[in-house]
Amino acid sequence: MKKIIFFSGIVALLATPVLAGIKMPDVNVTGEIRAKGVKTNNTEDFKDYDKATTTPTADDDAIGRTRVRVNMNSKLSEGITAYLNLQYGDEIWGDQGANGPNITGIEWETGVRHAYLTIDNILGDTLPVDIGLTLGRQPIGVLNRELVLYTDSINAKVAKAKIQDLTLTGICALQTADVTRNNGDTNRTIKGITGSYPLPIGEANLGGYYLRAVTNNPNEDARDVNNVYGFKVDGSMEIASTVNYFFEYAKQTGSNTTVGADRDASALRIGGGYKTELASLGVVSVEGSYISMSGNKLKADGSLEDPKKAGTYTGILSNYNYFSAMLVEPAIVLRSNGLKALNLNASISPDAIEGVTLGFGCTIFSSAEYIRITSSTIAKGHLGNEIDLTCTYKYNDKTNIDLTYARFSPDIVQTANNDSASMLKFQLVTKF
Numbered sequence: 001m002k003k004i005i006f007f008s009g010i011v012a013l014l015a016t017p018v019l020a021g022i023k024m025p026d027v028n029v030t031g032e033i034r035a036k037g038v039k040t041n042n043t044e045d046f047k048d049y050d051k052a053t054t055t056p057t058a059d060d061d062a063i064g065r066t067r068v069r070v071n072m073n074s075k076l077s078e079g080i081t082a083y084l085n086l087q088y089g090d091e092i093w094g095d096q097g098a099n100g101p102n103i104t105g106i107e108w109e110t111g112v113r114h115a116y117l118t119i120d121n122i123l124g125d126t127l128p129v130d131i132g133l134t135l136g137r138q139p140i141g142v143l144n145r146e147l148v149l150y151t152d153s154i155n156a157k158v159a160k161a162k163i164q165d166l167t168l169t170g171i172c173a174l175q176t177a178d179v180t181r182n183n184g185d186t187n188r189t190i191k192g193i194t195g196s197y198p199l200p201i202g203e204a205n206l207g208g209y210y211l212r213a214v215t216n217n218p219n220e221d222a223r224d225v226n227n228v229y230g231f232k233v234d235g236s237m238e239i240a241s242t243v244n245y246f247f248e249y250a251k252q253t254g255s256n257t258t259v260g261a262d263r264d265a266s267a268l269r270i271g272g273g274y275k276t277e278l279a280s281l282g283v284v285s286v287e288g289s290y291i292s293m294s295g296n297k298l299k300a301d302g303s304l305e306d307p308k309k310a311g312t313y314t315g316i317l318s319n320y321n322y323f324s325a326m327l328v329e330p331a332i333v334l335r336s337n338g339l340k341a342l343n344l345n346a347s348i349s350p351d352a353i354e355g356v357t358l359g360f361g362c363t364i365f366s367s368a369e370y371i372r373i374t375s376s377t378i379a380k381g382h383l384g385n386e387i388d389l390t391c392t393y394k395y396n397d398k399t400n401i402d403l404t405y406a407r408f409s410p411d412i413v414q415t416a417n418n419d420s421a422s423m424l425k426f427q428l429v430t431k432f
Contacts, residue, residue, distance in 0.1 A: 026075065027072050027074045028073045029070065029071070029072050030071045031070040031071060032067075032069045033067075033068050033429070033430050033431075034066070034067045034429045035065075035427070036065045036425065036426065036427045036428075037062075037064045037425070038062075038063045038064075038423065038425045038426075039063075039424045039425075040421070040422070041421060065089075068087070069085060069087050069088075070086045071084070072085075079119060079120040079121055080119050080120075082116075082117050082118075083115070083117075083118070084112070086111070086112060087111055088110045088111075112137065113153050114136075114139065114153060115136050115137045119133045119134075120132045128163070131159065131162075132160045133157070133158070133159050134156075134157070134160075135157055135158075136155070137153055137155050137156075138154065138156055138158065139154070140154055140158065146232070146248065147228075147230060147232075147250040147267045147269055147315060148211055148250060148315050151175070154173045154175050155173060155174045155175075156174075156190075157171075157173070158171055158172075166195065166196075166197050167195065167196050168193060169194045169195070170192075171190065171191060171194070172191050173189065173190040173191075175188050175190055175213070186216065188216060189214055190211060190213045192212055193209070194207065195207065195209070199233070199235070202238075206232075207231065208232075209229065210229040211229070211316045212226070212228075212254075213316050214226075215257075217257075223255075223257065224254075224256060225263075226254045226314065227254045228251070228252050229251055230267075232246065232247060232248035232249075233247045233248075234246040241274065242274070242275045242276070244272055244274075244275075245271070245273075246271055246272065247269070249267070249269075250266065250267045250268075250313075251265075252265040252313055252314070261307065261310035262308055262309050263310055264309040264310070265294045265295075265310075265312060265313035265314075265338075266293075266294050267291070267292065267315075268290075268291065271288050272287070273285060273288070281348070281350065282350040282351045284347070284348050285348075286344075286345070287345050287346075288344045289343045290341070290343070291341050291343075292338075292339075292368060293313040293368060294311050294338045295311050295312055295339070295368045295369045296310060296311045296312060296337060296338075296369060297311055297369055298337065298369050300370060311338070313338065337367050337371045338367065338369050339365065339366075339367065339368060339383075340367070340368055341364065341366075343361070343362070344362050344363075345360070345361045347360070347390075355395065356393050357390075357392045359391070360387075361387070361389075361390070362385065362386070362388075363385065364382075364385050365384055365385070366383055367380055384410040385408070385411070386407065386408045386409075387406070387409075388404065388405070388406045389405045389406075390403070398430055398431040398432065399430040400429050401426075401427070402425070402427040402428075402429075403425070404423070404424070404425040405422070405424050405425075407423075408420060408422075
């Protein structure tokens with residue numbers, strides 16, 4: 001060991017004159033530290049509603065997680081930048097219940113979350129087209145509750161072209177298997193194109209996309225193919241205060257080799273909000289949304305209308321987290337019978353309490369198709385309601401403290417075990 005340290009020191013000394021003659025690029029380093037604690041009660045009531053296939057358990061959990069992210073951004077030359085994001089932890093340090101992992105089985109590690117190189121304006125000024133290229137491990141999609149959602153880390157080549165106001169983005173990516181992210185247990189390739197164009201109506205934007213995911217199976221007949229295409233309109237306008245709105249529709253086709261059927265599903269998302277500042281009260285905002293995702297069409301006797309069609313809408317890389325704190329896992333929307341949800345959120349930042357924002361949320365869930373509740377009971381309708389209360393304190397420009405209480409009250413499909421579920425979450429986030 002001493003020899004290794006000695007020779008490493010010699011190499012460093014010899015390299016110093018060489019490195020001194022090289023102009024090293026400036027590196028901007030930022031980061032985030034997050035600590036989170038969650039206490040849940042009767043979590044099976046909101047994770048799984050199909051009581052014919054799931055046996056409810058008494059699973060009161062107390063979970064703690066810590067996570068550190070470090071971002072490094074460097075301009076290598078004119079038009080070329082490099083980005084690296086490292087993540088440490090996101091580990092459980094509390095008791096996760098009788099069925100959870102043991103604390104001794106958790107591995108602490110630092111991993112590369114993002115690492116990519118971006119080249120801007122490859123063609124220069126020779127053509128009236130601005131073309132850029134990004135290569136490496138990166139996120140794709142947009143993190144704004146889209147029906148085709150944001151994917152955090154994936155090896156991708158992303159080419160962007162801007163022709164006046166029209167922006168086109170081509171994606172070619174490899175997604176490695178990761179069951180914990182609902183990606184399945186098989187590698188797949190993702191290809192597609194997205195586009196956006198500003199509309200001459202206030203601050204409105206028209207978007208469209210086509211994405212295709214194919215499992216890497218040498219047998220073509222056994223490949224799982226998932227095509228998702230759709231369009232969306234979103235924007236805002238100033239009418240005394242700020243009004244925002246959004247509409248999105250997506251269609252899904254392809255073949256689902258898991259169940260030996262064809263994909264045939266759709267999804268709709270619509271909503272809007274209003275934000276204003278009231279004298280002697282503070283900033284008040286209200287937002288409502290409605291989402292409907294189709295599922296397998298069942299008859300009243302529980303049999304499929306068309307066994308050749310698998311109607312579950314799964315998008316390309318599903319990570320539905322639309323509504324509230326309790327739906328941290330997408331199990332309830334990934335069930336084969338689809339989902340409808342009506343959501344209302346409101347918040348106020350009172351002038352009397354600087355840095356504090358109080359929030360209230362209510363979501364009403366219902367099934368899109370008939371659901372098999374027990375081996376002999378088929379039903380379609382109300383799944384339950386969820387109430388969320390939040391309090392956020394902005395300590396300074398870099399540190400936030402959040403406290404959330406959520407309660408889910410089950411209805412028709414929870415008759416086999418209709419105890420309410422609850423959750424209490426504390427989170428501290430500080431940036432540097």
